[in-house]
Every structure is written in C-alpha cells, then in structure tokens.
Amino acid sequence: MNKINLLFALMLVVSSINMNAQDGTEAEFRKWALTPPMGWNSWDCYYSSINEEITMANAKVQQRKLLKYGYEYVVVDIRWYANHPSHGGGRYNEDNPDCQLDEYGRYIPSPMRFPSGFKWMADAIHRMGMKFGIHIMRGLPKCILDNPSVYKLKGAEDISWDKVYTSTKPECMWLKDNLTVRNNEYGQLYYNSIVDLYAEWGVDFIKVDDMSRPYAAEEINMLRKAIDQCGRPIVLSLSPGKTAYDKIDDLHQKTNMWRMMDDLWDNWPSIKNVFTEADYWSKHHQPGCYADCDMLPIGQIGMTVYDEGYCKADSGRKSGLTEDELRTMMTLWGICHSPLFIGGDLTMMDQQTLRLLTNEDYLNMHAYGVEARQISNEEGRIQWTSIDPETGDRYLALFYTDPKTSTCILASVTDNTGDSNVYESSNFMIDFTSLGFEKGQKVKVYDVWDNGKLLGTFSGTELTQTVKRHGVKLLRLKPERSGKNSLRLQTSAIGNGNFLITATINGHVDEHSYVKFLMDGKFVGSVKVEPITKKAVYHLYKPTKGKHTFQAFYSGTATTPSCRQIKR
Template sequence: MRNRIEISITLLLMWSILHTSCLSGKPEPEETKEEPMEVKVAQTPPMGWNSFDSYGVYLHEEAAMANLEAFAEKLKPHGYEYFVIDAGWFGEFKLKEGTMYPAEKHALTLNFNEYGLLQPSQTYFPNGLQPIIDRCHELGLKFGIHLMRGIPRAAVEANTKVKGTQYHAQDIADTTSICSWNPQNYGIDMSKPGAQEFYNSLIDQMAEWGVDFLKYDDLVPYPKEVEAIANAIEQSGRPIVYSLSPGGNVDANAINSFKRANMLRVTPDIWDDQKGLDECFAAWRKWQGHEEPGFWIDMDMIPFGQLQLMSPKPNGIDGDESKGEIEKKIKDGELEDIELLAGKGWTRHSKFTKDQMYTFITLRALSASPLMMGGDLPTLDDFSLELITNKDVIECNQNGVMGSLVYEDDGIEIWNTPKKEGTGGWIGIFNRSDVSKMTSLSMADLKLGNTEDYAIIHDIWNNKQVNDLNFEINPNGVIFLEYEY
C-alpha cells in the first residue's frame, strides 16, 4: 500500500511541475528532431530550358514570363522541368534609346546588396525575380539561375561585408583572377578566412529565393571553388542541381572535384553549325563512361528555333561574317555604332539543316547529355518541338547511359547505347561526311551478336521495322534505331 501512495505522490508532483511550467510560459523540453532525408537530385539527365541561346544575357521580365508559360504548355507534359535564366539578370544595362535592346555587351553597373550579393536588375526585372520563381513553382516546374564564379569587382571596390563574419570583400578576393570573357567578377581565394562564408551566404540567398538549379560559369578551371560551392549548397539544406561551366578544355584529372556537381560542361558554347556538332562528337569520345546517376556529361544547350532575339542585325551586316571580320570592319571605319553582344551572330532562325537537327538530337539521346532547350519557346516551330519532345529521344536520354563508339569506317560512326535495365537498346549510325553514303552493315558491325539473338529493330526517324542493314544516309545525317532482344 505504501508503494502505491509513493507512486501516486510522485506522479502528482510531476503533473504539478509540468502544469506550473505551462502556466508560467516556460517552454517544454524540445522533442528530438529527425534529420531531414537527403534528396538526391539529377538521378536522370536534367531536362529544361535555358535563356542564353535565345536572349543572350539580356532576358527581360516580359520574355521570361512568356517563355515560362510556353514551357508549361509545350515541354512540361514531356518531362521537362527546369526553367533557367542565364547571365545578366543582375545588370543595369544601358539600352538603345526607346527599346529594350542592350547598348553594351556586359553591364558595367551591377545590382548587389550590402553583402556583395547580386540582386535582380531594375532595368530588366523591375518587379524582381520572385514573381517568376513563384509562378514557376505554381506550374509544377523548377527554377534555375546563372551565376559567375567569384564576387563582383564593384563589391570589392566598395569593400562590402561578408555576411555573418568580421571579414570584407577585399579580404577574400583574388584580384589577379578575372574571367577573360566577362570581367565583372574577381575570383575568390579559398585559403582566406571568410571565403567559404561568402559562398555560403550567396547560396543561402538562392535557397531563400527558391532556386532549384544553379548554372555556375567560369568555374571548371578552378576545382577549389567548385568544391566550395558544393559545400555551400550542401549547408543550405535545399536540394539544388549544380551545373558547371564552361566546357572546352576540361581537365579530366579533376573529375573528383567535378563530381561534387551534377552536370559538367565538356564543350564550348554550341551553336547552329557543323562546327558545334563536331565538337560534341569529340567530347563524346573523350567522356564516354564518366556518367552516373547524379552526374552527367553536358554538351550545352539545344540551339533550335529562334535565336539571339536581343541582337537584331545592324545595317551593313550580311549576317554570315565572323566576329573577326566584323571587328576589322569596325576598326576600318566601315561599320559604326555596332556593339558585339553576348552569344553568336544576330537574330535568326536556327541554321541547322533537318539532317543536322536529326543528328544533333540523336546524339543527345544516345549520349545521355542533359536536354536543355535554348531557342525561344513561344515562337518554336513544329519540327523543332517534335524533335525535342519525341518519346524515343526522351526514353533513350533518360535511360542515363552514355553510349559508346562500336564502329568507325569511311565517315560512318556507329554508337550503341544499351538499356540500363532489361534487354535491348539504341543505335545511332552517323554519316559524319558531307556526301551521301550507302552502307551495308552486318550484325557484327552493330555489336549485337547473332541474328537469332534479337527480336526486332525499329527505325525511329522513318518509323518502320528494319529487315536488313542496308542504308542510304544523307550528308551529316543519321539512322536512329531501337533494338529489342
């Protein structure tokens, strides 16, 4: 009986203490919170739209909203999800009088806050980026944005504070490290106190805005900053796809640093010409086999449709001149008042032939390169839309296997992408020459084994079953096959 009384008194005392604590406003002991589950991003090659091919670094609010709505209507039903605004969104550009067209290649004046963090341009985004970000999420899409490595040079001159620290911009900037093609920023010396904290503060701002995708430029040659930004993304707590640029001469020895990101650009900027296609094939050879879920080899955007809409062709220009030829004409006084803007060339529809377009999108499918459309979406032509939303292209691409070269002879290349799960796969027979080719191939050439080992071969672009391996392939054209065992 005594034991029961002692237990009752103990329970009464515990209840009294708890009740008094509640009445006095003292907090109850905190419950142990479970760590949030890690969200693994980019398990398949990301699919989306990037504004650079169509708007350079001059995308403005009206065009952004129009492309976002067109994205939701035309691309989202096919699995595209990332809407990415490229560089320039922070620039207070000088404009040609009475227009939205830029009068300078890169803005001399940048909008940044007291911590050196970039803010939306009042010139091109007078209502800020938040309405676009919010609308993107309302539509069930994900929002992406472009950043340049480092810290604005103007912020270093102003010696802005590094948020949450005792350090300033001049304490962390590497003033000897300046991008050769966009001098707006200094690099950051990651050995300096406050350097990581700056990147943390910048990525925290991106996370607060609701950014889901970061395209980070002028970064590939700087593995320490690649890793610093990866650390900043991880500490932010927001799942963000991390894309590295630029491509071109990429050091394969830094692959471990690159794999802290989700996409690695391995080509220069790719435009609507054969040179760009050739650069993609060269990169494919070098990087085949480096892909894995969460890390993809990126061959830049898809330059289909209307391009360079903010760069109308000036008087005195044919449109086919090289940059060097135009610079010479300006120097010689033949051309006046012309600013060579970001991107390549002037306002135009993609100059790819249909065969080049078939080759381009087949290459992207077989190589598992992220599908990032570059052309203007509201004005996109039907043929371009059919190619980028083709179900076989998307299925092959999202299979997530970078195909390998299995045959090469007399300008003909055969690339094979097996299915990751199950049997079968896809074949691309590319004519890399400028003349038509007649080919007569064997199963051994396709590396598919004996005839009895397969059930069917389907010609995707001609939509028919293949009964033999004799093909005529147009110049720079392709035969795209799916095979099943």
C-alpha cells in the same frame, strides 16, 4: 531477417559511397539529377539581354507543350543583375552596366529588367510544376570595390573585403565582373551567403561560369559546401568547356553537370567536334553526373532586347542547322546522356522543332539508357549504342558525319559502299551478332525518328540502312526471345528507418542485365544484376512515412525475355 542477413545489410549501408552506382548509395546531390536535366535556357536566344517578361512567356509555353516530356528547368542566363548588360548580341557592356547588389555584396536582379524579383518568378514557375535556375559568374562582385564600406560580409560583418578576394584584378578573360574568392573561412562565408540567398528565392539550378576552364578547384569545392549547407537541393552545372579530362574524379564528387565543349552554335563544325568529346566522357559516365554538350541551338536564336543608349533590338535568326544536322545533334546528345537545354525562344517554336524535342522513345533512351558508348568510327561513319534497362531492347545510332574523320575502327556495323568521299549518303550493313544477338536470332527493327515505324524483322546481316551525310538513323532493336524469367521483389528493414529493396531473378542473367526501380511511380535507379546471386539491390534511406509502391523491371538477356513486378 536473421542475424547474419541483418549484419550483411548493415555493412552495405555503412560502406563508402559507390560512385558508379545508381542503387541509392550514391551521394545525395547526385539523386537531385537522377536523369540528365532538361529545360530551357535564355542565352542562345537573348544573350545577356533577357528580361522577366520574356522569361515568363517562355515558361508558359514550356509548361503547356514541354513539361510533360521532362523539360522542367527554366534558366535565366548571364548578367541578370545588370541594368544595362549588353552592347548587342554576345557583346557585354563592361563600361557602365549598373550592377545591383544588396547590403551583403550579393548580386540581386535588375529591377529594370526583373521588376518582380526572382522570389516571385521562382514561386510562379514552381506553381506551374517546373523548376527555376540562374546563371552566376565565379567569384565576388568587383563593383564592391567602388565603395567597400557600404557592403558587409554576411556572418562576419567586421571583416574587410580584402580577406575575401585574392586580387583586385579579375582573372576571367572575357568578362571582368568578378574577383577570385580566397579559399578561407571568409571565402566560404561569402559562397554560403549567396547560395543561402538563392535558396530563399527558390532557385533549383545554378549554372556557374568561368569555373571549369580554367578549372577553379578551390571555388568548386567551396560552392559544393555552400549548396550542401543551404538546406535546398540545387543542381550544380559548371561552364564553360572544354573541361580538362584529368578533373573527372573531382567532377564526380562535387558537380551534377560540366561542359565538355566551349560554346556551341548552329553550324556543322561545332556539332561534328562534339563526337570526340562525347566518346571520351561516355567512358566515365556515372548517374547523377553529366558531361554537357551545351545548349541546343534550335529554333529562333541570336536576338537582343532593345536598351536605349546601350544596344539596338535584334530579331535574330532561325538556327542555321539543317533538318538532318538538327536530328544528328539531338541523337548524339540523347544517346550520350547530355543534359538537354533548349536555346531557342519557345514562343516562336514551330511544329517541326516540337516534334524533334518530344519524341518519347528518344527521350526514354536519353533518360534511362545504360551502357551508352561509341562502338565504331570509320571514315565519318560513327555508331553508338545503348540498352533500355526496362525491356532489354538495344538502341543503335548510325551517324554519317564527314569522310576521313577518324581511323579508329571497332566495327559492329560495317559499310558496303565504295569511297565515301564521293557520296552524299552512305549505306550501313548491320551485323546483329556483333551487337550481342545470337546467330540467326530474329530482331524487329524500329525507326525512332520515323514515329517508331517498324522496318521489319531481320537477322545476321540482312538489314542495310542508308544515312545522309550529316544525318543519322536511330533504331530500336527488339530481339525475339524465348524461355522464361520471373522477378521476386522484397523489402527489408535494416535499421534507422532504412530499407533494402531486393529484386531476385528466377531465370537467366548475363553481363548486360539490369533492373530498373521505381518508387511511387517515379524512377529511382537502374541497377546491374549480380550474375552469381542473380540479385539487384536498391538502398532506400529514410523514406517518408506512409505506404509506398515499388516497381521493378527486369531487362532480361539478349535471348531471354524481360519481366516486371509491383510490390505495395
């Protein structure tokens, strides 16, 4: 590398973090979630009554049936620290929950419900090749006040607890377990201490409740610092929603996930309400940071574990969403890059649910699609699109929700029926030119939810699709392309153990061209090609010693083909 090029490379390395990129310059914590997190969470199926036996039974099914598709997190939800957390369903026992603390005033798992402890559970789940997550409430356990002299603040054992909390009155309106933590050195010490404990257990994911509505900016900042100092990558998820739109910059700087909605359940109005929020947040999407539509209320949900004297057993219910509504939910979550956390009991999962969760083309769109956005919303007919950065194919989702839901029109798909109020389905005539294809260009169309069935080859406005009310069609559009593109992949050292991985395109580039980078077979980022230099650059910081294999996939353009190269 000559002197001028080296100087240019070093300038790239020391420049400020690029919040919009997935080119290796993004903040380190965002690399812990290169694609939207996926897994299972216990809340929808067992509320606060979950226990070790049920968790591990679900983990075993998850490993066997879902892990290879990317569902890697096993998350124990709320009140795992209480011996008697529930009065049934979503009703909390706040009178005598018998919360468990260690000597430093930190919650520890209920020995009655989790007798092996979270260190054992995390180790067991890690041996299965998966990751372990927990739910926590914002703040400091209120039960410390019952006998404050028994507990010591780790790192400042002589300090009284009133230096840590702001008030003896909990601020959370729906669960009074915790007190707000002061934004001072002692508050930071407390957050450091709990995250250090979770790191010792082997926790990989923390869902923090009562954090994003109302938006607890000071405690979010303390928690970000606590995670960054603990020495373990831990994905940070905020709850509940609705998260305020004006917090977007802070969210991007400090969190991996935040809820766009309040708790979502298995009814159509809940699903329909997500469309507006998903449309807004998609305009602000940045890799490693994900607006969360909430868990998937799919399968068997709403159960309660028996606890004598506190709550009766409840066998729950099967999700109240129809097959069409379930497919609509999955499609919207997938195309807008929401995290996917299954809410139903996996030990009771049927084949229909399994097929819905494991469609590989759908999961490719969810993980890797770029430029995801809503392109029209007209009288309940809603269309979304995204691009596969590896192939240049386009995904198109056609939703028919309810008529007269919106008047915002930016049509790339036009309707050719009469008054939608009187129809249980709607016909969509697809205009391929409005999706970026050339006039007369042939496009092969595949139905993603119908096992990738080829519907035929079309151009112009030749294709019409019928969508049931509350239903969806998810299509992969594969254009016929001509010409030739090639890709040259280079690696260059730039000092301090850092490297640039540069993909140079010999051929055609447009404003929607991307290079998808893999290192040792694992995805590391999709980078937009700079149209003048025809380059896409990935910054690799201090890789492990040894030989590494890099792969680059160029999407091509709407009219010219994709290509790839491997460099060892």
